[in-house]
Amino acid sequence: MTSNSASDHSLISTSLATPALRSDNWLNVLYLARNWAEASSKTDSIKKDLSAALTKLEEIDLFFAYPGTALLARLKQWLEEDDAKAFLRLAQRISTTIVSQKYHRDVSAWNLEELEDEPVNRLPQALTHIKNKPYFEVLSVVPHAQSRWQHIQEEARGVRRPEDEFIYQTVIVGNAPDALTAILINPDISAVVLYEGFAAHAANENPLLDVFNTVIDLSASDDEILTLRLAQAIKKIRPELDIYLLSDRNIEALAGKPECHFINRIFYQMEEPLELHLSILEGIRNRYKTPFFDNLKRYAQRPIATFHALPIARGKSVFTSNWISDMGEFYGPNLFLAESSATTGGLDSLLEPTGNIKEAQALAAKAFGADHSFFVTNGTSTSNKMVLQALLAPGDIVILDRNCHKSHHYGCVLAGAQPYYVEAFPLAQYSMYGAVPLRTIKTALLKLKAQGELDRVKMVDLTNCTFDGHVYDTRRVMEECLAIKPDLVFLWDEAWFGFAHWSPLLRQRTAMGAAAVLTESLKQPAALKAWEDQQKKLGNAPDDKTLLNTRLVPDPRAVRLRVYQTNSVHKSMSALRQGSIVLVRDVDFEHVEAQFHEAVFTHASTSPNLQIIASLDVARRQMQLEGYGLVSNAVQISLEIRKQVNSHPVISRYFKVLDSSEMIPSAYRPSGITCYNSHDISWDKAAQAIKEDEFMLDPTRMTLFCGHAGFDGTTFKNILADKFNIQLNKTSRNSVLLQSNINNTRSDIALLIRVLVEIALDLDNKITENANDYKKAFRLKVRELVEDLPELPDFSRFDDRYREKPKADTLHGDIRRAFYDAYKESECEYIPLDDPEIDKRLKSGPVLVSANFVIPYPPGFPIMVPGQVITQGIVDFMRKLDVKEIHGFNKNLGLKLLKRTAGKDKKK
Known part of the structure; x- marks a missing residue:
């Protein structure tokens, strides 16, 4: 996933992957810087590439607090002064800091000076209180000239206090479109400060914002209306963000307007910078607090004697045991200290919570x-x-x-x-x-x-x-x-x-x-x-x-x-x-x-x-404070997996991540979108598909088709788990489901791709080196998985005895009565699946009526429910199934059926 510019990617990937692309582009600067430092001649072309790379990065870095104008200016200074070694040192520091996000937890990352000590030793004494505090960024939308922006940032830093629970840096923009761009591409932004009077338009058009044109209305001649419309747009795009308004108008009247209900607080210009600072921290604190978790931590710290029915509470029976103390060592003391069956003494009841x-x-x-x-x-x-x-x-x-x-x-x-x-x-x-x-x-x-x-x-x-x-x-x-x-x-x-x-x-x-x-x-x-x-x-x-x-x-x-x-x-x-x-x-x-x-x-x-x-x-706390960035990353990982698998010259011979055209019939996709990674799909068109298509695919869920590799889903799942330590859970006859989530990293992508390459090359070798008998068997297996597939049975109908109006053209039935009718063993019968009696009754009756739920895994849906009439299609599907796990079906006994006498004497 490397690129020299965001434009090398489809627009949907670009917008969702801006933090990742930003990291890639900074690593590209580092790569060029190394070439420059090592080159003995012809450095002009490298410097030209570096200058172009930095220019492109400036378009993105405008919306992030780090590295900031001072570090960027110093980097450009080294470029202009032909100091390749100094440029390399600073480029390496910035790029690795961005990739590792060290600036979140180490103030020294922001320093202009290059100090070689350990981070703990190079923190200025006045700033030691900042280390290891949760970090976020505040977006300030201002009407001031750019020359004033640094002063605003310094003013925000000036009100910091040692007792502050959190630490933030300020990102400044001067117009509404840039404000929306910032909250879309910078997941670190957790609060927005609107200074009334900012511009309605940006210098350059941003097609990214066209995606949200249904929720964005910035057409207003009045500053107050523009400010409120921008605030509304921010809330619709990222509702978790806190918004603060600074106005020089009659703020008392403004505060009383119903449309201002989502603004956290309104200030009269900058008469109270400390109050604004404290309000921002309080807004974060309100999201950060976890009432039950916080209380449980306090409970675990108290000396408590337990006389209730939970011996494991406090852990004494575990840690003093000769036989299970390893359990305590494995889980640690807090798990046991935080256990109780009481709902008093500071704890609360889940059934009737009051606290x-x-x-x-x-x-x-x-x-x-x-x-x-x-x-x-x-x-x-x-x-x-x-x-x-x-x-x-x-x-x-x-x-x-x-x-x-x-x-x-x-x-x-x-x-x-x-x-x-x-x-x-x-x-x-x-x-x-x-x-x-x-x-x-x-x-x-x-x-x-x-x-x-x-x-x-x-x-x-x-x-x-x-x-x-x-x-x-x-x-x-x-x-x-x-x-x-x-x-x-x-x-x-x-x-x-x-x-x-x-x-x-x-x-x-x-x-x-x-x-x-x-x-x-x-x-x-x-x-x-x-x-x-x-x-x-x-x-x-x-x-x-x-x-x-x-x-x-x-x-x-x-x-x-x-x-x-x-x-x-x-x-x-x-x-x-x-x-x-x-x-x-x-x-x-x-x-x-x-x-x-x-x-x-x-x-x-x-x-x-x-x-x-x-x-x-x-989990709620995490998603409110960093969920936007985590989800964006999960989506980007899925897009990259799709791209790598489907375009790889070796992997794609045997595997494919199915796209929208294969998973959703065209009748339900009026947008015509076929996949997420096609280069001719713009971000706004993909968004239009999300708005208009009857069905769309969750981009984080990837169906990996493995039939052409000769693997059924269960077998392939077991190979990945047993041999390569890759876990997944959902399979079908010829596919497995990959899920990207907030836990995945780009290293996970690399592992998956390496494993798929290894498996694909192994198949290549087996097909090449083995005799024709192996090749024939392989082709037959692929055909069985790709072409010879059972038809999926639809729900038939409930038997007439479980329908109020048997002749009506409706399908509902009394599933509960059928379910409990099967409790009487004398009213049930079993017929083995391969017994000719089944075929005879399918043709001439009496009808076969299921006594219970029958759910094969995969595919995981009930092909029979209590009271349902069993059809030829259902039987054919069951006979072709080769899965081991079928809930509600005992192979030794056969199909469990309700006799014709079952339920006859019961009324609704």
Whole structure:
């Protein structure tokens, strides 16, 4: 991932990778500096290249505090004075400091003087209090001439105090476009100070900002309006940032305006620089605090005698043991000191929080853009069941993705709700499903409406994003469904997608992000006008075909926006395994809050893991303070993996990261975008695809196709783990899933590429050196994995005994009754999968009805649910499966079926 300029990359890669490209370009300066220092002649061309490289870097470094104008000026001085050795020393210091981010923790990195001592010894006495404090940067948008900028920076440094908890440096720009550019490309910026009177336009156009033209409106002749519009744009792009306003107008009146509610504080110009400084630190402190984790640390420091049922608390039984003291040595004392089963003495209860857990959940809700949040310590499986049980009652209908996680299906069993299964588009060539088309969801709603059962439909329950990375246009799904039934509840299972909130582009595809935008848009007069215009166009009684072909908008006066989102925080953020969260944005939550708490009581442990709760608290802190940069890095790593794998001359013979054109049918991609790495794709076009395409791929999820290498997914996964120490978890018949996350580094990319090269070269050697029999066997294996694939079975129907209206053109059924009918062993039968009796009954009856869930891994979706009629397609698929793990199926016994007598004597 090297480049001499940002323009060498596609614009989408460039914008998301600016910090990485900046590091690369500084290393390129270092490379040229070494050549210059070692050259004995012809140095003019090297100096010319160095000058050009520094000019390009200045365009980016303008938006970062380090190395700053003083160090850059000194570097240029050495270039002008032909001092190659001095230039090399300073270039090496700057480049390595940027790559290692040493300037975050070592003040000496900012010094002009070159000192050779250890960093701890070269800190000026007056600045020792700064070392090892969390570092961030503040963006100041000023109306002053550039000659004044250094004075503003010095003034900010002048109010530092030894007791400050954090340390920051100031980045200064003079206009609104540059301010937006800075917050987009500099992840260290955590606060913004707006000095009223800055310019509305930059000297040069920035195409990066065109991406956000729907949220940016900088057309204002009045300084006050411009300032507020810029503040609004900043909040929409990076909502975690604190904003402070300095004005010379009537700030008392300004502070009272509703549109100023998101500004942390308004000051009268610079009459109180210390107060501004303290306010900035307080804003960071509010995000930095972790109420439960902080309290747990204090608890661990107290001398406590325990007389409760948790012997491991305080660790005495561990550290004094002759037999398990190694456990204490491995985990350390704090794990045990911070354990308790008490909810008193400074601790709080997860089931009914009133103190620090309640405060931690409130901070999490604010961070994710929700009204409420609930911590869950036994995974998103439990989170989903909590929501389903809280909001659904026996007989309610839920539109449910048949390929969703099993927790949703079991949730329907627990709640007694009737699932109306809707199918995702199939990707048979990869033995996986995509996501459910909106047309399919609308068809289900309209059929239920025609049947007179729309009032029973309570929820639409979908997975966003899917295991394989398919992401919905959440706003459009909710808008069109609400146009048919305005009080629908939406449950979005975003187990894998929690990180997306900290990406300004991906956020709009999250449940909470879309709900926020939808809430705002429904308040606008344009929303009512759009609905009225639609009514005129559709008439009084539009047929279903017309409704299916129309981009529906809801009546804003009728909509009750009720959105729930579940996140496996541990899957994409720094939380311990099983750490999950339920996010709520429900205008009617006060009416269901009591039953939601009942669901929490039902499913949550009365002995929750305190360390998981603490990790949820800490994960929120990290994402609020550095999530933007971490997510940008994760996306860039995924882009680089795609590029390296698909363009490598050896790897690409056997492996490929599948792109959008292979994972999403063109009908759902009106933008025409085929992949993230094509050089002809501009950043704004890619962003347009994110806004308009029905489905997009989460860029951090990469399906690595391994069929052409002769490996099924499980075998290849085991090879990577056992031989090369590379771990992953999701596989299909001919692929494995790679995930980049906030934990990955560029070194991980290098390891992966080296391993894939080694495997590919080994295949080359085996094919070249072995006899024709080996080659023939290899080709047959590839054909089996690439061409001879089973068709993916759709959901058939529930057996008539589990349907209220067997002749109706609807699919929902009483899954709960079927589930419990199977508890009577006398009402069940087993038939081996290869028994001819199965084929006979498929042709002439009686029908085969599944008694339980059957879930093969991979692909991981239920191909049978209790009460479902088994079809020839399902049997064919089962017979072709070669996976070892099939939940709900005992190979020795065969298919477990409900007899025709089962459930006959039961009424609804």
